[in-house]
Structure formats: structure tokens, C-alpha cells
Amino acid sequence: MALHSASVNSKLIFAPAGKESHGQAEQFTRGILTRSDLDQTSPIWQFHKWFAAAQRSELVAHPETCCLSTASLPSGRVSSRMVYLKELDAEGFVIYSNFGTSKKAQDLSTNPWASLTFWWEELERQIRVEGRASRLTREESQKYFDTRVRGSRIGAWSSRQSQVLKPIQGDAGDEEDDGRRVLDGWVKETEKRFEGEENIPVPDFWGGLRIIPESVEFWQGRQSRLHDRFIYEKKAPTEESVQEWTLERLSP
Template sequence: MDKAIADLRKDYSLQGLAETDVDANPFVQFRRWFAAAQDAKIIEPNAMTLATSTPDGKPSARIVLLKDFDERGFVFFTNYTSQKGQELAENPQASLVFWWAEIERQVRISGHVEKVSESESDAYFHSRPVNSRLGAWVSQQSQVIPNREVLETKFQELQIQYQNQEIPRPPHWGGLRVIPAEIEFWQGRPSRLHDRLLYKHVSDRTWEIYRLSP
């Protein structure tokens, strides 16, 4: 290696984050930051780490894509029988992390998870490209398979089966909404003295804001 891993470092200096900079509503603040990430031409600014765990505390994490958000929470779609789907069915608590390196920002979200409505899942499913809809039927997500040909053969069979037909949403596929109890906005600063502002949900639409030590 040309450079030791321990020597890899970057000093953050683009901007700061003061309490007077943020909105009292964390969803409004998230919308501002998400728009800034889009303006920065970040590839897939909606990519987020989703962390789940089993009831006995064994964690797992992966990247998923945010597909919608409002004051009800943050929505992604998946196969409910996948590892994450099963873990969330047994332990409906999760954390999300957005990392936007180009603007030196991170957002952490944690809260309760529940399924979105059938109509919301249907609407999103039917907005997807045809091949993505077929893929939802092909993949038994997280299951062991003997080879890739199994997927390709099933995909070709479904292409023929649903040629010129509406593709229904699989019953095992749909949306999940993370309903946040906490949302943290992190802005990189020099000397690792980063700015961290934490919103904690109090009641209804009321949130309290705390500054955390970096």
C-alpha cells in the first residue's frame, strides 16, 4: 500500500452548523440538506445505511435507497422476507445514516419501523421500470441459490409470462417507514471538532434540539 490506513485523513472545513442555522422542524432541516446534496451532484444522495438487529441484539447493516419522506418518516422498499425484513418484523427498530462526503455532512436517524399502506406500496411498485418489477418476483432476497443462472432463467420465464400484461406487486414486497425518535445533523469541522445537533422527539410535532460533543 502507498499509504498506511492510519495515515488516511481529511480535515473538514467547508462550513459550520450553529443552532441559529437550523429549522425547529427536523424534517424541514433534512429537506434543506437533501436539496444541498442534490445540488452538489452527489451520486445517489438518497443512498443510506440501514442498520437492523435481531431480538437478541445481533446487528446487520446494508445500503438501501430512500424513496420518500415527510413528517411521518423515511420510506424505503424491500422484500419483507429478506434478512432486514425478517429482523424488522421481529425487532421493529432501525437506524439510518446518510453520508454526503462532498459537502462534509452526515445525518443519523433512529426510530420505530412499520409497513407503509398497501396503496403506497402498490403506487411505488407500479412506478418502477418493468424489469425492476419482474426482479421483485425473481429474487428470494437473502436466500442461498446454487448459481446466477437460476435468476436469469426465472427472469426470462416471467418476461414471457407477463408479456403485454400488468405485473402485480408480490405480496412479500413493499415499503417500510422509519418513524424517527431522534435525528442528528453532523457537519464536519477542522481538528475533528465537528458540529453535531440532535433533535429528540418530545410529543406530537414537538422536538428539542441538543448540541453534542464531537
Template sequence: MDKERLIFAPSTKQYTRATLSRLALNPDPVEQFHGWFDEAKTQNVSLYESCTLSTAQLPSGRVSSRVVLFKELDKKGFIIYSNWGTSKKSKDIKSNPHAALNFFWRELERQVRIEGRTEFVTPEESQAYFSTRPRDSQIGAWSSPQSSVLGSREELDGLVEASAEKFKDVETIPCPPFWGGLRVIPYEIEFWQGRPSRVHDRFTYTRESEDAAWTLSRIAP
């Protein structure tokens, strides 16, 4: 019988860049996020706009995650854009409207966790963003049956070629009906600042409904 292998990768990194106190936090977590996001952008954090979107399908409860690009933050919530026709996350959202986002900015030793319910943005909003994408990306959105099984790379390339031919004389490519924006309306937002010896600073803003006031609490690392 083969012996079980325990893979252990000890980390010696100590988080020493900054601290986080209640007095330093904005009473509005959305404004606090704006501040941290802008800092990540100006500090040249690698892929500062990337985040992990986690969803869960009911009734099984199986959770799936993927890295997506955060695109917009309006008064209601955080918006990402994707395929909602055939993707695994689309099936999750159809059965369970709750989702979570996680930003990790390694260079700043910071993390932001967001939990909330989801809703789709309007077709007009989706078209407005879709029109800003490179043309090749627009054609790709029309072509890919995201998460569906493919027989070969050639099959996918053929779908792209067919879409390119379909829209070759179209100046403004319309947004696919199965593609668009998903807004995560936050009910909990956590700000995490790494500290030495893993005794991190963590503050969480919570509320019971979209119209309720936020409650700010320090929580244990």
C-alpha cells in the same frame, strides 16, 4: 506463530467546507433534512439518495446493515422500498420494529443519522411506487427470493425468465405481496457537519413519542 498484523490507515483530511450553528438550524428536523437533501441533490453529490439501513434481530441482538435508496419523506417519516418476504432485514423487523438510517454526503462533509420505529406503508402506496419502476426491475422484484441460498447464477436467471414469461402479456405488473415500503418514524435525528481537527458540529433532535415536540441539543463530537 505468525505475528499479529495491525493495519493502520491514517487520514490527513481536514473538514473545512462549512460550519453548523443552532441559529442556522430549522426548528423542524424534517424541514432541516429537506434543505440538506436538496442541497446534496443540486450540488451533484454522488448517490445522494443512498443511505445505510441498520436493523437488529431479537433476541440475539445481532445487527445487520445494507445500503438502500431513500425514496420518500412524508409527514410521518422516511420511506424505503424492498423485499419483506425472505430478506434478512425482514426477519429483523419482524422481531424488532426499531431501525436506523444513515446518510453520508462526502462532498458536503455532512452526515444525517435517523433512529426510530418502523411501519409498513399501505399496499396502495407500495403499488403506486412499484408502478414507477422500470419493467425489468418489477420483474426482478417478483423473481428474487432475496437473501435465500442459490445453487447457481443460472438458477436466478431461470427465475427471472419465468417471471418475464408470466407477465409478458400483462401491461401493469402488480406489486408483489412480499414487496413494498417501510417507513422509519423518527425519534432522533442528528445533523453532523465536519470540522477541522475532528471537532465536528453535531446537533440532535429528540422526542419521546411520535406526537411529542422536538428537543434540539448540541452534542460533543
């Protein structure tokens, strides 16, 4: 017997608008974006400007939150996950993660291209970054690793990220385990390993990943979905190794 009576062609969700189950989506009215508003030399500096504005606004709870997308070759299958931007420098955007057993590690081993997407709904702004990814050195990763709370450093050592956790059959009367006990056991092993130590080394399989941008798009919502979009695209370096960018408006 079917779990529900919906037909194959019925829509379980159709044109939701915020809290309404169906309705017209809200208009974007909080700003405009013109070429003169943008840094004319580099998207890195323009991102820094927008990021600082998001922080000062106190409207965006975590402006560092972004979606990291990778794609595996030869299948071309794309996977995405939410991560935190932890550093911005003249070269690019840095996030930290497990690069041993994770899906992102598998994807990047076959395809170095990746993207980051930032969405600041309260400001009606979006930024898309596309570029090549490269690992930071162990020394660079250690500097950030040392800033993490002890529990997060223990967790980085303990987790075999994305590995399937199989349940362990407990004693009679115990609640059924769904696999969490395996993870808890790994954490206990790591805590014992580093007991009494505050200076915990960064794991070889964990560290920083820098997305070196080839293109960066800045998006400002506008009424009637006629959004303002500008894209920076990297030009070939000059003989003096000075990096230059083109800047163009895109149709919404």
C-alpha cells in the same frame, strides 16, 4: 503451509488516509453548523433542506443513498445494507425492498427499531435517523412500484432475496455454474407469467417501509475532529397531538 507470512498480531491495514497506505487523514474544512442554521420545529424539514442542498450542489452523485441498519432479537445481532431513500413525508423516511425472505424482514419481525445513515462526503455532512419501522399499505407501495422500469418489477417478483443459490450441473463443456442460473430461471418464469402485461401488481412480500424517527442527528465535519453535532429528539405529543422536538448540541 500458510497463505501469507503475516503473524497473528500484524495489522493488514493501519491508519489509511485516502489513497495513501498510511498518513494523516484530511481535515474537514467545508462548513460549520450552528443552532441558528437549523429548523427549530422539525428534523423532517431540516433534512429536506439539507437534501435539497445536496442535490443542487451537483457534488453528491446519489444523496438518496443511505445505510439501513436493523437488529435481530433476542440475539441483538446488527445487520446493515445500502438502500435508496425513495420518499420523505411528514411521518418519516421511506425505503422499498423485499420483506418476505430478506434478512431485514427477519430482523424487523422481532424488533421494529431501525436506523438510517446518510454520508455526503463531498459536503462533509452526515445524518443519522433512529426510529420505529412500519410497512406501507399495498396501495401506497403500488404507486411507487408502477414508477419502476419493467425489468426491476420483474426482478422484484423473481428474487427470493437472501436465499442461497445452489449451482446447477450443466452439460459437458458448459462453464461451471455458481448459482446464477437458478436466479435466471426464476426471472424467465416471471417474464412468461407477465408476458404482454404492462400493469404488473406489486408482490405481497415487497413494498415500502417507513422509518418514523424518534431522533435525528445532523453532523457537519470540522477541523481537528471537533465536529458540529445537533440532535433532535421527539417529545411526548401534546394534548392537541402536535409533535414537538428538543434540539441540543452534542459533543463531538
